[in-house]
Amino acid sequence: MGCHLHNLIDAVRQKELMCADSIxxxxFFEMVRVFNNIAPQSICFDMGDIDKFPDIAPVYELVKEPFPDCWFELNFTNIDGGQVVLGMLVVVRDQAQIIVFRKIRKQWMLRGAIFADTLSSWQRYEIIPTSDIFAEELREYKIALSTFLSALNCNNVERVEHTPETKLQKARQKKEKQPLFSHWTLELSIPRSSQENQILNGIHARPRVHLRRGHPRQYKPGKWTWVQPCVVGTGKGIVTKDYAANFVSTEK
Structure with a gap:
C-alpha cells in the first residue's frame, strides 16, 4: 500500500484537514500542533489490510513502541465499498499519545486521540472525543495497533524497509512537495515446530484434531517467538472452536 503520511502533511499545511464534530x-489545534512537530521525522510502518489481521488477542507485555515517534498505517474497505486509509501517529514522551486520522475519498479527517501512561496500558486510558461512537472506534484501532506491536516485538519478525524511488523524490522536490517517506513492513520467519510431532502421554495422549490459533510464546524470560496457526492432533474425531462474549445488563 505504501505510506500516505506525506499526503496528510500536505493536507494539514493547506488547511484541508477535517475534524470530527465532537472534538x-x-x-483540534493541540492535536494538529503535535502532528506538525512530530510527523515529519516519524518512522513509518505499513500494517496492511485490517480485514486480513490474524484472529489473535494482543499480548500487552509485548506492546511497546519501536521508536519514540512512529506512524502506523493500515487500510480497510468501507461499507459503501470505498477504500479507507487509517493512520495513527504514536508519540511517547512522559505519556503515550495516539492521534488517529482517516482518509476517505481523498479527504483526511482527524478522528481523535488516545492518551495512556504507556502503550501497554489496556485498562486505563483516556479517549478524546468521549462520544460513544468515536470512543468505540478508537478502542478498536488501539486493539489493532496493540496486535501489530505484539507481533513486531516477537524475535522471529524481521522489519523490511521500502524506500521511494530516487527519481520520484527529485520530481517532488522540484515541485516543492513533501518528500515521500520510506516505510517498514514485517516478515515473520516461522519454522516448522517439531513439538507437533512429539508423543504425548497420559490423558492428553493423541488429542483430537483441532485448530490452534496463531499466538506469541515466551520460550525464556524476555524472549518471545510467534507460533503459526495450524491444525494439530492425531486422535479420532475433530474439535472446532468458537469464541463469544455475553453481556449481562445490571439494570433492574
Whole structure:
C-alpha cells in the first residue's frame, strides 16, 4: 500500500484537514500542533489490510513502541465499498499519545486521540472525543495497533524497509512537495515446530484434531517467538472452536 503520511502533511499545511464534530477547537489545534512537530521525522510502518489481521488477542507485555515517534498505517474497505486509509501517529514522551486520522475519498479527517501512561496500558486510558461512537472506534484501532506491536516485538519478525524511488523524490522536490517517506513492513520467519510431532502421554495422549490459533510464546524470560496457526492432533474425531462474549445488563 505504501505510506500516505506525506499526503496528510500536505493536507494539514493547506488547511484541508477535517475534524470530527465532537472534538473541540482547542483539542483540534493541540492535536494538529503535535502532528506538525512530530510527523515529519516519524518512522513509518505499513500494517496492511485490517480485514486480513490474524484472529489473535494482543499480548500487552509485548506492546511497546519501536521508536519514540512512529506512524502506523493500515487500510480497510468501507461499507459503501470505498477504500479507507487509517493512520495513527504514536508519540511517547512522559505519556503515550495516539492521534488517529482517516482518509476517505481523498479527504483526511482527524478522528481523535488516545492518551495512556504507556502503550501497554489496556485498562486505563483516556479517549478524546468521549462520544460513544468515536470512543468505540478508537478502542478498536488501539486493539489493532496493540496486535501489530505484539507481533513486531516477537524475535522471529524481521522489519523490511521500502524506500521511494530516487527519481520520484527529485520530481517532488522540484515541485516543492513533501518528500515521500520510506516505510517498514514485517516478515515473520516461522519454522516448522517439531513439538507437533512429539508423543504425548497420559490423558492428553493423541488429542483430537483441532485448530490452534496463531499466538506469541515466551520460550525464556524476555524472549518471545510467534507460533503459526495450524491444525494439530492425531486422535479420532475433530474439535472446532468458537469464541463469544455475553453481556449481562445490571439494570433492574
Amino acid at each position: 473541540s477547537d482547542d483539542e
